[in-house]
Amino acid sequence: MFFTHLVTSFIVSSITIVMIMLMKKLCSKHLSAKWQYNLWFLLLIALTLPFLPKQWIRFENFYISFDGNHSNSTSNPSVNTGEGSGLSSENWMQDFTVSVNRLNLDFLNITLASIWIAGMLVMAAFSLHAWFRLKKIRNTTTVLNNEELLQLFERCKDRLNISKPLFVGESPLVKSPMTFGLFKTYVVLPIHLDERMSIENINYIFMHELHHYKYKDIATNYLVIIYQILYWFNPLVWIAFKEMRVDREIACDTAVLKSLVEKSYADYGNTIISFVDVPSYSKNFTGSNQLNGPKKQIKKRIEKIASFTIESKWMKLKSISIFTLAGIFVASQLPFISAMANGNNRYDFNFEHTIYKDLSEYFGGYDGSFVLYNMNADQYTIYNKDKSTWRVSPNSTYKIYTALMGLELGVITSNYSTMKWNGTQYPYESWNTDQNLSTAMENSVTWYFKKLDQKIPRETVRAYLKQIGYGNRDLSGGEDYWLESSLKISPVEQVQLLSAFYTNQFEFEEKNIQTVKDSLLLEEYDGARLFGKTGTGNVNGKNINGWFIGYVEYENNTYFFATNIQNEDNSYGSKAAKITLSILEDKGISKERE
Helix, strand or coil: CHHHHHHHHHHHHHHHHHHHHHHHHHCHHHCCHHHHHHHHHHHHHHHHHHHCCHHHHCCCCCCCCCCCHHHCEEEEEEEECCCCCCCCCCHHHCEEEEEEECCCCHHHHHHHHHHHHHHHHHHHHHHHHHHHHHHHHHHHCEECCCHHHHHHHHHHHHHCCCCCCCEEEEECCCCCCEEECCCCCEEEEECCHHHCCCHHHHHHHHHHHHHHHHCCHHHHHHHHHHHHHHCCCCHHHHHHHHHHHHHHHHHHHHHHHHCCCHHHHHHHHHHHHCCCCCCCCCCCCCCCEECCCCHHHHHHHHHHHHCCCCCCHHHHHHHHHHHHHHHHHHHCCHHHHHHHHHCCCECCCCCCCEEECCCHHHHCCCEEEEEEEECCCCEEEEECHHHHCECECCHHHHHHHHHHHHHHCCCCCCCCCCECCCCCCCCCHHHCCCECHHHHHHCCCHHHHHHHHHCCCHHHHHHHHHHHCCCCCCCCCHHHCCCCCCCCECHHHHHHHHHHHHCCCCCCCHHHHHHHHHHHEEEEECCEEEEEEEEEEEECCEEEEEEEEEEEECCCCEEEEEEEEECCCCECHHHHHHHHHHHHHHCCCCCCCC
């Protein structure tokens, strides 16, 4: 969801910027100029994190739902009797569902995405304009004809151990020395600078520009341009990059001063001051490094030059320690990004004995997945690997586990599970009467299971879901948390849970397991018994999510299955059941139907 992604990017970038600025302010006496500048590279990392592939930053056990589902409210149920399934005569295939109202964020997503893209296009246009201006400068740059300056430039390169050929020239279009060019680097001086400045002053200029080259500041400039385009909507990013530019110049000044004798510091500062009245093009030439800058920036640089001292080992150690702490802070945001990006909606599944098959012909255009587990062979057969681990709302399939919890806690028993109907008229006639577990499961009576769920403390439900590892275990969606809300589970997890439930791996009361099993029995034929539960997700009157989960039990083997289908509408549990039975029949697992 774009809205979630935008919010994640905004939060992560803002928090990181505030953290860096606070560290710079609070630890200014313990951070050298170089490491103050290096802190901004952590921002570049933080700006990258929301755009990393989700599988690279997946963290389990962090549950944050941010998709607007929590605003669910139920409305009148709508009846569907399995239209289109071709098997409507089967009573258990009827779809009993309630519609939930949910804020539709599609329009908001499209609007925000459009604004974001439009903003990026505008920023890209500005960057392209700046690039053309740099290209114009490049085209007007001529080689220096002062042999003494050319030799000085080579000596400066030697001092910094720079062997790559660099182009040094002069242009009538520049007022202050600058360096640019990612693949071919240009060091450009204002024309006839040698007539206005001494050879020593120009030496300082060369040292400054070559330090920019040595520390890859040109490449950093291009990275900044990319992130400025992506994060144009966050004013803090604009401020941060402005501060980064200042810190880069100060770090470069510091590097130059380290190579000079102390008596030259003032001359170096005066060289920079000599360009203070020259207009700065920092905003227009974001892909270049310029010697000068705005007056406020020049003042700050001169103050740093005046107070310059050689960095001690202790200062370096403190700087590295603070930088490391800041790096840990940035890394600590990964689980948050993972949770926001994924909504914890992906299950990690890596089972060795798994066969992936194309069963799309059974799905008839529905988006979805089918998972089958052969207990004796200990083997999975899966259609649609991606969707098989994608978590969606369980809807009525969750009633299996509500029933089990109710039995385990003694809220109901196998002999006393009847609940009184409160008189509310539902469009399903079978709902408008007292219910026991068997009738409630057969007719998927939502009011019965809601009432049962409400009798169980929420912390107890949470503990049970954690014990059995139920999907994302997110109960933040209010009383309807399993109805197209916060609680979600993938088809693979449905099958794993059914298998564990069937064999009672969680060591519940055996009689309770058997009671739930009895309520799930759908059909018996030729030595086999079909157990299962359908589920239909209805949002704003549209059936968007259909489930059929269960198992086929033979005397010597059991097959567990889960089918999920999704569409903008007409995704019924009955349709999922039809798909499932067709696949099982073709595999010889269930009986052929007439």
